[in-house]
Amino acid sequence: MAGGFGALAHGGDGQFEAKITPVVIISCILAASGGLMFGYDIGISGGVTAMPQFLKKFFPVVYKKTQEKGIESNYCKYDNQGLQLFTSSLYLAALTATFAASHTTRNLGRKATMLIAGLFFILGTVFNAAAMNLLMLIIGRILLGCGVGFANQAVPLFLSEIAPTRIRGALNILFQLNTTVGILFANLVNYGTAKISGGWGWRLSLGFAGVPAVMLTLGSLIVVDTPNSLIARGKLVEGKAALRKIRGVSNVEPEYLEIVEASRVASEVKHPMKNLLKRRNRPQLVIAVCMQIFQQVTGINAIMFYAPVLFSTVGFKSDASLYSSVITGAVNVFSTLVSIYSVDRLGRRMLLLQAGVQMFISQVVVAVVLGIKVKDHSESLTPGLALLVVVMVCTFVAGFAWSWGPLGWLIPSETFPLETRSAGQSVTVCVNMVFTFIIAQAFLSMLCHFKFGIFLFFSAWVLVMSVFVLILLPETKNVPIEEMTDRVWRQHWYWRRFMDDDENGDA
Numbered sequence: 001m002a003g004g005f006g007a008l009a010h011g012g013d014g015q016f017e018a019k020i021t022p023v024v025i026i027s028c029i030l031a032a033s034g035g036l037m038f039g040y041d042i043g044i045s046g047g048v049t050a051m052p053q054f055l056k057k058f059f060p061v062v063y064k065k066t067q068e069k070g071i072e073s074n075y076c077k078y079d080n081q082g083l084q085l086f087t088s089s090l091y092l093a094a095l096t097a098t099f100a101a102s103h104t105t106r107n108l109g110r111k112a113t114m115l116i117a118g119l120f121f122i123l124g125t126v127f128n129a130a131a132m133n134l135l136m137l138i139i140g141r142i143l144l145g146c147g148v149g150f151a152n153q154a155v156p157l158f159l160s161e162i163a164p165t166r167i168r169g170a171l172n173i174l175f176q177l178n179t180t181v182g183i184l185f186a187n188l189v190n191y192g193t194a195k196i197s198g199g200w201g202w203r204l205s206l207g208f209a210g211v212p213a214v215m216l217t218l219g220s221l222i223v224v225d226t227p228n229s230l231i232a233r234g235k236l237v238e239g240k241a242a243l244r245k246i247r248g249v250s251n252v253e254p255e256y257l258e259i260v261e262a263s264r265v266a267s268e269v270k271h272p273m274k275n276l277l278k279r280r281n282r283p284q285l286v287i288a289v290c291m292q293i294f295q296q297v298t299g300i301n302a303i304m305f306y307a308p309v310l311f312s313t314v315g316f317k318s319d320a321s322l323y324s325s326v327i328t329g330a331v332n333v334f335s336t337l338v339s340i341y342s343v344d345r346l347g348r349r350m351l352l353l354q355a356g357v358q359m360f361i362s363q364v365v366v367a368v369v370l371g372i373k374v375k376d377h378s379e380s381l382t383p384g385l386a387l388l389v390v391v392m393v394c395t396f397v398a399g400f401a402w403s404w405g406p407l408g409w410l411i412p413s414e415t416f417p418l419e420t421r422s423a424g425q426s427v428t429v430c431v432n433m434v435f436t437f438i439i440a441q442a443f444l445s446m447l448c449h450f451k452f453g454i455f456l457f458f459s460a461w462v463l464v465m466s467v468f469v470l471i472l473l474p475e476t477k478n479v480p481i482e483e484m485t486d487r488v489w490r491q492h493w494y495w496r497r498f499m500d501d502d503e504n505g506d507a
Contacts, residue, residue, distance in 0.1 A: 019248035024162055030219030031114060031158045032174035034151035036212035037121050039182020041144055044205055045087045047190025053199030058134050059083050076448035088440035089138050093145025095433035101153035102426030111225040113154035118217030120147035129207035152429045156413035161226035162246055165480045169343035169410055176406035177336045182212060184329035191326055232263045262482045266419035276420045283495035288412035288428045294465035295408035296435035299458030300400045324390050331394045335401035347477040348407050349469060355403030356466030362396040363459035370452035414476055415484050
């Protein structure tokens with residue numbers, strides 16, 4: 001019997017016995033290294049695109065604009081579709097890959113899908129680090145994007161299914177924690193490699209992506225697949241053994257029977273994507289889609305992608321802008337730890353609503369400061385106002401990191417029933433990547449045209465999403481994953497009308 005300390009996961013009529021075992025903790029840490037890779041990809045892009053030698057080699061037009069003083073607007077000197085394509089091509093590839101990943105997650109399991117993701121990450125890293133021209137650079141980003149599509153499909157499901165109910169939120173957030181650690185690691189690497197003489201530091205920045213890529217690949221070979229996945233694929237004996245191993249107790253019969261029943265229902269669904277559109281699945285689908293759209297229109301990825309560029313725009317020198325990015329990356333990591341501690345105590349709704357207020361205020365303050373002080377051809381902010389911008393950006397990042405960052409992935413992964421879980425996660429990742437692509441491709445152009453108004457644009461969306469949470473998002477804290485329909489959706493004042501078992505009402 002595996003060691004661990006006791007936890008009780010509440011079932012519908014009784015309780016499921018479960019210990020928080022080393023097997024679960026280690027498996028979740030290894031699986032969550034997919035988030036490390038995702039975060040590193042996000043963080044590294046903005047840093048290398050602020051490096052003069054990288055721009056000179058691949059984007060000479062942008063390099064020329066950054067060197068000419070007073071000719072180009074402060075807000076427009078990085079506005080280049082090719083430069084934005086370097087960042088956003090990854091998310092377009094992830095969008096395409098997620099459809100294949102849905103098939104492998106359902107038919108080959110979560111573990112095999114994570115292995116495929118790791119191999120894509122390794123190939124993409126090799127292409128990027130060795131890039132001799134823009135084509136090699138974009139191919140590398142596309143391969144990394146395929147890795148992101150597969151990892152983001154499998155890892156959140158793996159974490160939600162393997163974790164005991166009581167700490168499901170905290171363990172699932174390991175994915176987002178590793179994403180923030182990846183961003184911080186990327187910022188630190190960029191800060192160091194920017195100082196390398198000879199102009200090859202950007203290769204090191206891109207090459208270090210191999211570290212999390214290898215971690216995920218090796219981790220996927222070590223971890224045990226989830227009982228839910230094994231049982232759904234007809235491997236009942238292996239599934240029960242895996243459940244006994246991860247729970248650390250001998251009496252797993254009640255939870256095992258519940259998973260078997262959920263699997264039986266799931267096996268009757270021959271077309272999960274079509275089933276996902278049925279009326280009874282509409283609440284989960286709407287919540288999942290809206291969570292992904294809202295997560296991106298907070299503006300967080302725009303800020304994390306382009307933090308060095310953004311700080312350069314408001315007047316920081318190259319080193320100072322990278323240093324400021326390291327600060328925001330560190331805030332991101334520590335704030336995600338706050339979420340891990342509080343998500344299963346305070347609940348999902350409380351974190352989202354509190355952070356909405358914090359993010360709205362900080363973005364409005366940044367918009368006001370930039371609107372008053374940063375003109376098209378002004379040199380920079382005063383030191384005091386520059387510090388205020390950094391503090392407000394950090395306040396915004398902190399709010400996001402303990403709310404929409406982790407919960408945007410956690411809530412969809414824990415609310416779909418087993419029969420539509422893979423399809424639902426596929427739609428979740430797909431929508432996320434569509435809007436990540438749109439924001440990544442458009443942000444520098446939007447910054448050029450909206451100027452300081454870009455922050456007012458994002459703050460308006462924060463207001464909208466906070467109202468959505470207040471009215472339509474149910475609380476899922478401490479509810480077993482296979483009991484969401486009865487204990488959450490059937491009890492919600494609005495969504496319960498969609499839970500009629502009469503199939504004549506299906507869409």
